[in-house]
């Protein structure tokens with residue numbers, strides 16, 4: 614199985630028209646036979662787009678006309694004095710010197726991020742890259758590839774994904790019993806404070822504007838709080854996915870991911886959160902699942918997506934009664950458990966079968 618991971622590195626100082634390259638890449642997808650190569654285009658760019666037997670994956674086919682398509686590029690790697698890959702590649706990674714360099718199509722230089730060395734150490738390699746714009750800034754997407762076979766699992770790691778408010782609940786099941794378990798969530802107070810701050814400042818700013826008072830400073834402060842919040846919610850999923858992938862790897866677990874996103878969204882609204890409050894509690898949850906899946910594939914961790922019941926008794930399979938405080942109670946066997954733990958008990962039961 615081939616697993617891939619990607620990292621985007623910004624290269625603000627690049628010296629070519631990336632928009633144009635992206636437009637040509639879009640055309641190349643659509644009309645491979647046509648070979649649209651403007652005369653002033655560096656030949657290497659054309660080679661990258663129309664090379665015969667080009668075994669690069671072009672990512673996904675552009676859905677729209679004029680969608681900005683990233684230009685695929687081969688990569689030359691230099692490590693311990695030896696060269697791997699296409700000698701004429703537009704991207705050179707000199708791992709000995711720690712420098713990556715664009716040439717032929719565009720010129721730019723940047724330090725090689727730690728991420729590249731980590732992936733190579735894990736048995737991967739940077740086999741291709743793409744050039745494009747990310748949020749308007751020129752960037753190279755480095756794509757690491759690794760051939761890996763999933764191992765034979767020795768334990769089970771169910772992961773029940775909810776909103777951040779209720780967190781990501783996991784358990785390690787070994788030898789038919791739960792040996793450890795936990796609930797992971799970001800710092801909810803930190804999130805709440807930043808969110809309230811940005812809302813308060815925005816309201817105040819709006820009021821002052823209406824009575825003709827300049828309050829740009831308040832607006833800047835509000836945006837600052839907001840971007841700090843989103844930055845935090847962007848980094849947390851990455852951190853958590855790594856943590857869970859490492860745990861699975863350490864215990865040779867099979868991961869069972871239960872994503873109850875719609876249910877989580879409904880719960881938040883039922884609990885009285887406004888839509889925008891609920892939105893914050895779900896920000897990055899989907900991304901967490903995506904990063905987790907990528908990392909599990911990369912490390913050869915077997916995994917599956919599976920819905921595990923959270924309202925049905927794992928002992929007697931009858932619908933449970935919901936008590937205040939997310940407690941569930943079975944009227945038949947008397948089991949009383951936090952709702953987020955019911956899926957874990959189901960995973961335990963399914964393993965015993």
Ligand SMILES: [Zn+2]
Pocket residue numbers: 926927928929930931943944945946947948
């Ligand atoms: Zn029961």
